Amino acid sequence: MATTKILVVDDEEDLCEILKFNLETDGYEVDTAFSAEEALKKDLTSYNLLLLDVMMGEISGFKMANILKKNEATTHIPIIFLTAKDTENDLLTGFNLGADDYISKPFSIREVLARVKAVVRRTEKKPVGKENELLQYETLALDVKRIKATVGNEEIPLTKKEFEILKLLLENKGSVFSRDEILSRIWKEEVYVLDRTIDVNITRLRKKIGPYGKNIVTRLGFGYCFEN
Template identity: 75%
Template sequence: MTIYKILVVDDEEDLCEILKFNLETEGYEVDSANSAEEALKMTLSEYKLIILDVMMGEMSGFKFANILRKNEKTAKIPIIFLTAKDTENDRLTGFNIGADDYISKPFSIREVMARVKAVLRRSVSEPDNEPAILSFDKLTLDPIKKKAFISQEEISLTKKEFEILKLLLSYPGQVFSREEILSKVWSDEVYVLDRTIDVNITRLRKKIGDYGKYIVTRLGYGYCFETV
């Protein structure tokens, strides 16, 4: 049985202890930090999931998450934001950074455990008959290594951006509605706004440069990777 290592980052020490105890009871190996600054001193690349509070001292959870996403070694670690902030803009900020889930306080421990299992299940699942390589011209995706390249130069994509591009590139010309993209890239258990899809697509187009024009919007229908 694989034991997954999880990091809880929250400035509420009691909450950290409660989460740590319950996660360890479920069989996970858990560390905690009471600030983003403290967490940055740890070997973050060894964690399979980070549960991260948004409202902390000098460095917010959003800023900490941005640092993770810009580091190649930590860019693809799943993040669950845990916060008392529950506005649409806050959720969009979290998902735009590349969060995998967003849980509002107060919450039930059972809900957190269910979300943790769902995120880990998606992030560590083995590829099912995945092609070794997906490519169009000089744009290349490696579904096994979860890496994207243009002319053999790696592009820095978040997990969600990569999964969206993989989906569209796997079925060139096929139109996917927002609902279909949500069901295939995000879990049904995660609350995601349609606008989050649009934001991820916009950011993805920019990151893949000239190839962004091939991600076409079909008004009233959705998106497709159009090569003709």
């Protein structure tokens, strides 16, 4: 199995070295950068995860994340923000930029290691092939090839958008998707689509999948996710 490669970007050099030591002890391959400018000179496509400080120099962590998410080659790289800022607005900014997690300073190394492990497990690439043609959680199943949803032996009549939303959530169990993210992934270039459209589709979807409706969880202020 290939080693997970992590880049730690923080202008506190001592903290970078502490994180590097502990992450490497946990089995990861780790590089460090002491500014966003330095990090952006690296081949970022080679990393499986970025630990990114928010409060840095001219290019902040938020600004760097925005750059990465707009680049097709790096948009998929998971990001965990490390920051002393922990207001609701800062959290929203981070998650709206596509962050996978947000750790407030001061933090314990054990917390960082646990969160890194969770994000790596959640975002690791799935094998391509027939295994991806069927998405399943207990007796809830999505046959992606046949465009068919079932609960037990009963077929569930989902609209195209409901099917695509459920597919997105099941493929990324535990990941929170904001309304904007869902709109951009499911509705793509369609215009005049309101945030309320997402809520309506989620409400209908919850009713249709019966006992599994409770697994589609609302994270107030952040978005939706499918939880075990």
